[in-house]
Structure formats: structure tokens, C-alpha cells
Amino acid sequence: MSEHRHVILSLIDRHHQQLLAEWLACQKRDARIADPQREKEIAGLAGRFLDQLRRGAIAQADDIQMAEWQPVREVLEDLSRDRAIQGFSPSETAIFVFSLKEPLFALLRREFAIDADRLARETWTASRLIDRLGLYTIESYARVREEVITRQQQELLELSTPVVELWDGILALPLIGTLDSARTQIVMESLLQRIVTSGAEIAIIDITGVPTVDTLVAQHLIKTISAARLMGADCILSGIRPQIAQTIVHLGLELNVVSKATMADALALALRRANKTIIDREPSAATRT
């Protein structure tokens, strides 16, 4: 077994208990760990990490992308995932690996005390190995952070585009913020889905909260309106602020849709189209309730 193994890895195997103790001491000092819960957690991960290094028949110490490094990489991925989700910084995450340098170099010094040439060579190899493992940790940390950010963006998009039912058969879509193509997709999907489930024939798209309407935003609006129409629902555009009206005319944009200044006006039109009227109640009836 051990002859197939890289010399550094067999050293780690032989002295793993001492190495683990020194490593944990370094981590505690470098990362200033005060919380005993976290200390226990790190001890567990460090133990797992060394065990995987010892157990695997790893012949090469310079390419951690090889299949034989898979279990070791998994420990680092778990660490990065944990740290990224708990909000630790990249340095706080990578120090786990980099703090192994000091005890490992000390171990090499003891082992090759009489062979300076060999010591320099193995220290160099060990240093490169730790650097690679550290970089891998940072990369997986970044990957997890990216996943978290993408997921949050998606959630934010979905949260920011509610479709509300104003009346039986009348939907409202209050748009707030910029309308880019990713957002338009979500707006369209949620609007069309609501048209199916509610059977609504009229949708009011309110753009009071849209800061600017340029050619691109207008195109997105037109797409949404056309898609709703294909499903049998008519759109009314509302909440067009004076400067947006000016921009629309200035840019020569043809929205081809009924528009109203306010959501209230749009609702009144929608009710009229749906053959509904709102009337004031008799004063006597109002006081009775």
C-alpha cells in the first residue's frame, strides 16, 4: 500500500495524530476560534480530511483533479458549502487548508533534518499541494455563493411580480422596477398562468413603478400584451406618468393598447367591458351597516 503512495502522504499517515493536534492548534490561533461548538466542528472536518488523505492510495501529489483525490475534494466541498451558507468570508474558509502548512512543514523538517536537499524538495511539493487544495476550497466556496445568489435573484424576481385578482375576471399586474428580458419571462409566465386558473379576460398592467420606458422596455410590454391576447385576455395599460408619455411619443413607440392614466381609470374601463357597474349606496343603507 504505502509504496504506491506519495512520500508526503505516507508521512501524514504515520504521524496523523500529532499532525492533527498541531493543525487544530494552528487553526484555533489563526482563525481566532472562540466558540467551542465551531471548534468541535472544525476538529471533525480536519479529522475527516486527514483520514481521507491517509486512506486513499494517492500516488500523485500534484494533480488534485484526479479521481483518487475525489474523497478529499468532497471534504473541502462540504466545508465550503457550510461556510458559504453560514456567511463566512473566503479567507475564513480557506484558512482551514492553509493552516496545515505550518505543522506539515515542521513534520518534514523533523523527517528530513539531515538531508537539506530533500527537505527543500519535499517542502516545495507540500507547499504546492496545500496551495492547490486551498484554491480548490476558495473555488468551491465561490461556486456555492454563486448558486445562492442565483437562487435569491430568482426568488426576488418571483416575489416582485405579483398578479392580483381585482375583480372576478379582472387581473392586475403592478410592475415595479426595471423590466428586462429575464423579468419579462417571469411576468409573462405568471400572468398567463393566472389567466388560465382564473379565467380572466382582462388584465391591467400598471407601470407606475417602472422608472423608464425605452424601446426595449416597450418591446417587453408589447410581448406580454400579445401573449395575454393569444390566451384570450385583453390588456389595459395604466399608470403612465407624464414624462413616460413624453418618452413614448418621442421615441415613436407604438404600444397598440388601450391605456389609462391611473389604475382606477383602468379598473373603471375593465368593469364597463365586463358589463359591471359600481353604484353609490342609498344613504340609509350605508348607515344601517
Next chain:
Amino acid sequence: MGEIPILRIGDCLLVSIQVDMHDRLALALQDDLTERIVADRARGVMIDISALEIVDSFIGRMLNNIAAMSRVLDAITVVVGMRPAVAITLVELGLGLTGVRTALNVDKGLALIRNIIDNPERDDANRIR
């Protein structure tokens, strides 16, 4: 080659497209429908595409053609039941089907046709959106 059945409901014709159509079938449907509009003196044509998983520009052109031809023959065409994913894709493709009336389902489609036939003078019922 399979044929797409054309059903008659009162003075309306109902076509429910249930198969993934190849192009010849789409052309055959176009011919059959125009003949039936004349033979049955139909006032309305309803095309139910709720089973269609995609509508590409060829099918889109067929729907446009049927609407235009029935207009010439004084019948109203309503396309009903388009799926949301199909509608989003058609819009992205650049096909708004602006010459075709639409409704969410067969019930609403029939109501729309009735409304247009009964109120030919009403502007919002008669316009092609």
C-alpha cells in the same frame, strides 16, 4: 393520412386539433374548413388548439389563413385554448396572430362568437384586437 374531424354546433364549426400536425395535414384542414363553412353556412369557426404543444410559423400561418378566408365567407374564427408556453414562444418567434380572435376555452369562444353575431354594431365586440 389522418383527417381532423370538423364538428358542427348550431351555426358554428368546431375543430379540435389533437395530433402533432405535419404540414400536409395542416393544409388539408385549411381546405376542408373553407368547404365546410360554405356547405354548412357556418357563422363561426372555433379552432381548439389546447392539445397542441407547439405552434410554429407554419401552423401560425394556417390559423391566419383560416381566419382571413372565413372572414371573406362572413364567418368569425376564434382560436381557443392556447397553452401559456405556446403563447410565450409565439410572441418570441414574432408571431402575434393579430388577425385572429382568441379565447381561453371553448365556452368563452362560443360566447365571443355569439356576442359578435348578436351585436354586429358593437365596436369592442367586432374589432380584431
Next chain:
Amino acid sequence: MPTESDETMPLRTSDDVVRVRQAVRARAVSAGFSLVDQTKLVTAASEVGRNTVDYGGGGTLRIEVVSNGRRRGVRLTFTDQGPGIADLTLAMKDGYTSGSGLGLGLGGAKRLSNEFDIRSAPGQGTIVTLARWT
């Protein structure tokens, strides 16, 4: 970029276009596409596939499921040995058609794809490659 699956199917008749739609749908589902993304890809395949049959005199479609590490995608390559296209810019323009379509075929397919590439010359046939990612 690792390829997870790779298949090639004939595209000679309008029935083949229907089969292509079904095969592309199945691959898009296996790559984890959302319903809207599936529909866009299948529609793009239908547009270009019809072009291959009607104007390219038939050819083949290669369907690959690929992955770039973070996202999975489906890449379609349509190849024909037909007369080719002299003016690609014109062929991509909306409303341009040499046949019976609405002239939205190629331009529309491009809008429905994340990547789109067309290579052609008179007498050299046409190769259209398009891809969509999850």
C-alpha cells in the same frame, strides 16, 4: 464541454419534422428544461427542420445534450446538401421567404435560441447550429 448524449436522425419528409419535434422534446426534458424552454427549443427545431426539408432537399439533424459545468443544454445541428443560401443576411430577415412560410423561420428560430449559427454558400448546402441552455 462534456456531451451526455448524441444522436443523429434523418430529415427528409414533413413526417420527419414531426419526429424531430418529438425527439427534441424528449432530449429537452432529459436535460431538465422548463416547459417554456422546451417549447421554445422544439419550435426552433420545427422551423429550421422544415427549412432543411423544404429548401435543403432533406438532410440530417444531430441532437446533443451538453453541459458546461454549471448549466445543461441541447445543441441541434441541421445539415443538408441542398442548393445553399446566397445571401444569409437576407435569409435571416423577418418576412423574407422563398417558399410558402411566413418568412419567420430562420430569424424566429434565432430569437428562440441562446446560440445560433448558420453556414452556407450556393451549391455547398447549409449547416445550422443552434443551442439552448437551462
